[in-house]
Amino acid sequence: MAATQPFTMDTGAVPWPLNAWYVIAWDHEVKRSLLPRTICGEQLVIYRQPDGRVVALQDACWHRLLPLSKGHLQDDGSLVCGYHGLVYDARGRCTHMPSQDTINPSACVRSYPVVERHRFVWIWMGDPALADPACVPDLHWNHDPAWAGDGELIHVNCDYRLVIDNLMDLTHETFVHGSSIGNRAVAEAPFDVTHGERFATVTRWMRDIEAPPFWAGQLGKSGKVDRWQIIRFEAPCTVTIDVGVAPTGTGAPEGDRSQGVNGFVLNTITPATANTCHYFWAFVRNYRLDEQSLTTELRQGVSGIFREDEIILEAQQKAIEANPGKLFYNLNIDAGSMWARRKLDRMIAADRGGSIAEAAE
Amino acid sequence: MAATQPFTMDTGAVPWPLNAWYVIAWDHEVKRSLLPRTICGEQLVIYRQPDGRVVALQDACWHRLLPLSKGHLQDDGSLVCGYHGLVYDARGRCTHMPSQDTINPSACVRSYPVVERHRFVWIWMGDPALADPACVPDLHWNHDPAWAGDGELIHVNCDYRLVIDNLMDLTHETFVHGSSIGNRAVAEAPFDVTHGERFATVTRWMRDIEAPPFWAGQLGKSGKVDRWQIIRFEAPCTVTIDVGVAPTGTGAPEGDRSQGVNGFVLNTITPATANTCHYFWAFVRNYRLDEQSLTTELRQGVSGIFREDEIILEAQQKAIEANPGKLFYNLNIDAGSMWARRKLDRMIAADRGGSIAEAAE
């Protein structure tokens, strides 16, 4: 692998893997009503059946293309088109047509596999035969009683990979989030990068430093701290970040975090179109679990921080569009995002039927 | 003719006939002032001469293309460009240029044949030699003293043919207009379709039914009714709908409508661009002719109903653009619109010099 090999943004027809699970909604977003959402370039309508199961269909009536999300749900869970009343079941089959008894056998819209897990609804956009729920990325902290927290969904006007780049290199905290979580220590501390078949990990320990304002507040103790950021990418689009601080000398780097505070930033990004994405995130903590006001405060605080990223990401996206074919060079700090993109490129190549070797490093 | 043959939306360079009369404005819209309007992809400026005759010119000065609608009319009816003062007469000939005595003989803008009829101003966008006022579609109800009513102009962001599809199949009333004129009877009643060289007719009688709220109010009598909808398409873009109800058993289906109430929905649609159109409509009635407040109430009521269609049509247009090449299948209910499109396709083919046989069914 040549770390400094420049690359260009691949904006090909389908710049994302299809044979993968993507989050399409927070669980509480999906009700017995019609939610339209664009996922991987496809317009979908999402809703719950009377038994609670989630359905995701192509959002375009077979007959005249009206979005089915403009129609309505019947009590039995079937979906009625808002133009001519064609009725569809949860598998996307048309079960009724107006003014005729025979139903055209081709009359159906595509239905997608979905599973609910870790407070999210996940969809499989590729070959349904390959949709194995065991492959849903691990975000268990989001419903584990040992952790408390909350999150949001942001619609960001950029290529989903720019969000992954952003998360895989946190030196940007120093420059983008200087007033909250960033300080020079982040940009200056060394880090380790490892990777596996679908994972890439960036580990950074900043020892014996001043805590940045956010963490000083969470810890509630004065004095120097050891701070950690352990970023774990799981292809295609999930990034968990194990973050925290502990008073220096209490053994956190060696494994004893008992004197510190620990959080996880859970992130999973879903392509909407080539230049827009849905960014689902949560922040969970393992301390003061019962303080709902802290949960709210943290969600609002992280929200403000992510808004700073959003401004940067959207400016970067516009710049990329204004400079097609531009070569990007990798710095040392890009090692994590570079591996993440390698994993992504391999999945895309595999979808296209290319051998994995083609995309291999 | 194969009724179930699927088709795609032809969005070729000129997806409308040119050798045809189109409405460009209500008569009262055109005054001794400059009205810009885009018709069949051409930007036009429309105004009245001192003698009241309507003029329609290309809205672009020969010299530097400034829209002539940015200029002003002189008392003698000539039009002065708002940039350099070139003057044009009603035939579009330049009659004055600044700072020079000789006028370039090529200096003119295109002038189009227009006629006023049935309270509308009609234009002929094709070969002026073929512009025969006898071919103006029949909308005589709009000024016939036996009928009273009023209408509006809506600018709809969709292909003009989607409006025709909408009007040629009224089963959509059940699903789009359920609170006013729609009920299940419309979607369930059988109908007859006939067609001639430039006409297609859909006749639907719904016998012995509950009147929907709108018609119950107009009739002012309780009890079951016979309801009729006789839709008549005249190529390229005019659709009249003979609608009404009469108490069941009073003979309406056999021809005696004297105990009922009768209205005509007059519709004529003019392409603006490939994905926008001007939709002129009026609703006229043959009862309570002198009640101006009823006229206003009906115009407002129909306006609200058409707003429901507008939402559907614009959503459908966006879906068509998002799914290029999509095949459309016809249901039984599409027989009327299918014939309307056949007539349209023949006129387009004839414009392009193709034989009528080419486009024939």
Next chain:
Amino acid sequence: MAATQPFTMDTGAVPWPLNAWYVIAWDHEVKRSLLPRTICGEQLVIYRQPDGRVVALQDACWHRLLPLSKGHLQDDGSLVCGYHGLVYDARGRCTHMPSQDTINPSACVRSYPVVERHRFVWIWMGDPALADPACVPDLHWNHDPAWAGDGELIHVNCDYRLVIDNLMDLTHETFVHGSSIGNRAVAEAPFDVTHGERFATVTRWMRDIEAPPFWAGQLGKSGKVDRWQIIRFEAPCTVTIDVGVAPTGTGAPEGDRSQGVNGFVLNTITPATANTCHYFWAFVRNYRLDEQSLTTELRQGVSGIFREDEIILEAQQKAIEANPGKLFYNLNIDAGSMWARRKLDRMIAADRGGSIAEAAE
């Protein structure tokens, strides 16, 4: 030269000369802060060094393309990227990268030659070796103590050449500015046109006329006047207009303007993109020099007049885009703008390596 030869708007890839000085900002606009501005299709960031010198760099970080204008300046004048903290000096060289000691030798952004003159900041977008400050167009009135005045910057949504056309033919005053400076005399008076290698001049004397409202107010005397407009184009984009009136019979046409009032409209236009431009203008006068309130009043008055032009120019631009390939014919009044375009076309051809003869008249 065939004065009546029609032409089309050349909207090729680079429809402007690159080897030329263009104004990018008023001097007071550029401070020790980051000003983003698009010039000749390139996004630039402009700022002052601690010693006051102006720097103009490509506004896109070498690393990940974030606009550098989203970053910040350090006290030593170096520019820090707002994403990952890469630091650039005034020559555009990267002098610091986060988390690494070695700097990639290719890490730089383009820096452009700039000079300050006549209260404007000028840039050279072409070959830096050809950037000779002696070639900056003459706008000395803008800082000459014998003249007083002020101006503005307008961002106009049109091809920069439409502004030049507008200024080179003032007959449009009659039709666009009828309420202030226009009257029929302007459209009717004869004029002389001369030209040199990079200049074109249009001279118009209107003798023994009623002063238009604006000039009557400036002169403050009743009676007929001689009015002059001497328009001088300097390629590529600068137009000065020597304007004024003097009482008829006091010798102005023969050279004695001492009884009159004289102003200069200073104009220089810089392409932003193919269909937008920055229009810098000032109005200076040689009378009542100390009256600051007159300066304000004149700036506001001219501002209102130029707003009338802006409406026309933007409508013209839209019409040109709607009519690609349209042929433009020249009238007598276009002699000045025609010569201006000839000079421009020669510069563009020279940039492209074509011989000057190719573009010659």
